Amino acid sequence: MRRLNALVNDQEFIAAQSRERFRIAMTDHGSTILLPNVLEQLRRDAPDSELVVSAAGPHTHDEVAAGRIDLMLCGEEVPPELENEIVFNLDFVCLVGARQRTKSRRFTLKQYLELPHAMVLTGDGHQAMVDQPLSALGQKRHVAVRFPFYIPAILAIAQTDLVLTVPRTLANMTKQMSTLRTIEPPRELKAYPYFMSWHPRLTNEPAQAWLRDQVRIAARSIRDRSR
Numbered sequence: 001m002r003r004l005n006a007l008v009n010d011q012e013f014i015a016a017q018s019r020e021r022f023r024i025a026m027t028d029h030g031s032t033i034l035l036p037n038v039l040e041q042l043r044r045d046a047p048d049s050e051l052v053v054s055a056a057g058p059h060t061h062d063e064v065a066a067g068r069i070d071l072m073l074c075g076e077e078v079p080p081e082l083e084n085e086i087v088f089n090l091d092f093v094c095l096v097g098a099r100q101r102t103k104s105r106r107f108t109l110k111q112y113l114e115l116p117h118a119m120v121l122t123g124d125g126h127q128a129m130v131d132q133p134l135s136a137l138g139q140k141r142h143v144a145v146r147f148p149f150y151i152p153a154i155l156a157i158a159q160t161d162l163v164l165t166v167p168r169t170l171a172n173m174t175k176q177m178s179t180l181r182t183i184e185p186p187r188e189l190k191a192y193p194y195f196m197s198w199h200p201r202l203t204n205e206p207a208q209a210w211l212r213d214q215v216r217i218a219a220r221s222i223r224d225r226s227r
Contacts, residue, residue: 012206013206013207013209013210015045015046015049015210016045016046016047017048018046018048018049018207019048019049019050020046020049020050020207021049021050021052022042022049022050022051022052022070022071022207022211023052023054023068023069023070023071024038024051024052024053024054024069024070024071024072024073024211025053025054025055025056025057025060025063025064025069025071025072025073025074026053026054026055026056026072026073026074027055027056027073027074027075027122028055028120028122028148028149028150029120029150029166029167029170030056030073030074030075030194031053032150032151032170032173032174033167033169033170033173033222034073034087034215034218034219034222035053037217037218037221037222038051038214038215038218039051041214041217041218042214045214054069056072056073056074056076060072060074061076061078061079061082061197064082064197064198064199065079065081065082065199067199067201070198070202070208070211071196071197071198071208071211071212071215072195072196072197072198073087073194073195073196073197073215074122074194074195074197075090075122075128075129075192075193075194075195076128076195077195078195078197081200082197082198082199082200083197083198083199083200083203084195084196084197084198085195085196086193086194086195086196087194087195087196087215087216087219088169088193088194088219088222088223089191089192089193089194090129090167090168090169090191090192090193090194091167091168091190091191091192092129092130092165092166092167092168092185092189092191093165093166093167093168093171093182093183093184093185094107094112094163094164094165094166094182094183094184094185095154095157095163095164095165095166095171095178095180095181095182095183096157096161096162096163096164096180096181096182096183097157097158097159097160097161097162097163097180098158098159098160098179099159099160099161100115100160100161100162100163100181101161102115102183104183105183105184106183106184106185106186106187107183107184107185107186108186109137109139109186109187109188111186112141112163112185112186113134113139113140113141113142114142115141115142115161115163116142116143116144116161116162116163117141117142117143117144117162117163117164117165118143118144118145118146118147118153118156118157118160118162118163118164119131119143119145119146119147120146120147120148120149120150120153120164120166121146121147121148127165129192130165130189133188133189133190134188137188144162145162150166150170151174151177154166154174154177154178154180155177155178157180158178158179158180163183164180165185165189169222196212196215198212
């Protein structure tokens with residue numbers, strides 16, 4: 001009712017007075033990249049608001065459409081019934097464990113496919129933005145271990161011969177917590193867009209418009225630091 005009253009009466013959203021509950025679903029690496037900046041802004045500007053973060057999954061777009069999630073952040077293509085925008089583009093690097101002796105500065109596709117991989121699951125049993133391009137080429141990598149999260153995967157492969165393919169921004173953020181070497185991926189693995197999506201009924205809602213602005217500010221800060 002508070003939301004409806006604000007919308008009907010065209011009330012300005014005042015972050016410092018808000019007791020809004022914001023519900024965001026994010027991917028694992030997206031939460032590592034974006035969440036610290038977003039949360040810092042919310043605690044500073046809207047300290048009485050509540051942020052509920054959940055893991056994005058195969059059915060989260062349905063949750064957004066049903067009104068159970070306000071905002072979704074992921075690299076998956078957004079259904080046409082939802083509004084969306086690209087918050088940034090992510091490209092990949094490969095992190096390799098200490099027992100992987102390859103000296104290449106960039107993997108060829110042949111080298112990449114011959115090596116054992118650690119996979120972080122972002123879809124139904126696969127890492128969508130890596131495995132879909134490979135599948136389109138009729139190729140499949142050898143996966144030795146599958147993880148649900150990036151940070152444990154980065155720590156776990158340190159003393160192995162495994163290759164872990166991660167977004168470059170995430171690799172840069174985690175440099176201080178690991179000794180993993182970085183190798184450029186095959187050129188066949190392209191950069192991909194990372195989307196922010198929401199239901200059209202929330203487009204003009206003041207609190208939700210403010211939340212989306214906080215995500216944009218956080219994403220812009222990350223892009224500026226990466227230059």
